[in-house]
Amino acid sequence: MSLRQAYIIVFLLLLVDQVSKIYIKTNFVLGEEVTVFNWFKIHFIENEGMAWGTKIPGEYGKLFLTLFRICAVPGIGYWLWDTIRNHQSSNYLIVAIALIFAGALGNLIDSIFYGVIFNDSYQQLAVLFSQEPYGTWFHGQVVDMFYFPIIKDYPMPEWVPFLGGKPFTFFNAIFNVADVAISTGVGILIVFNKKAFHKPEAQF
Secondary structure, X not given: OOHHHHHHHHHHHHHHHHHHHHHXXXXXXXXXXXXXXXXXXXXXXXXXXXXXXOOOOOOOHHXXXXXXXXXXXXXXXXXXXXXXXXXXOOHHHHHHHHHHHHHHHHHHHHHHHHHHHEXXXXXXXXXXXXXXXXXXXXXXXXXXXXXXXXXXXXXOOOOOOOOOOOEEEEOOOEEOHHHHHHHHHHHHHHHOHHHHOOOOOOOO
């Protein structure tokens, strides 16, 4: 796979990610939900931290996370470039890195810019390039919207460890296109590990 083809994958994913986020941000109020199917909903939330809503505590936690992403994304980009430069690299590896790079870059854009180009989504539709932004540079919140509650509020039997007697929902994470790209890229590296990191046989 050529560098141009990899960049096309990154560009298309980034475009879909940002268009979907801007659409949700400007057409949904925070917390609003639309049911597509019983097992698939569009549910608008904003994630202040890392995956699964994890936050870094402290006044500068969000800033630290954004700066970490700023350092990580160029590193992933270099990994992609260097992998393609090695003409013997597997397409599995190239595609996986391209997906991870696109996803990381998509969420980084939210973190850097969204705080200064959008106003608050609380009880109102946000406006793009608002004169009253909700945050500052590097303190933007990541927009999430895809929700798949395949099993929702199922009463777990009392004998089940830790979850007994509690309502159980699967899958309760809410995510975006960038998250899907990152998870798919990591999944390729795990499932197709041998093909992704294969070493060409020595020639004698």
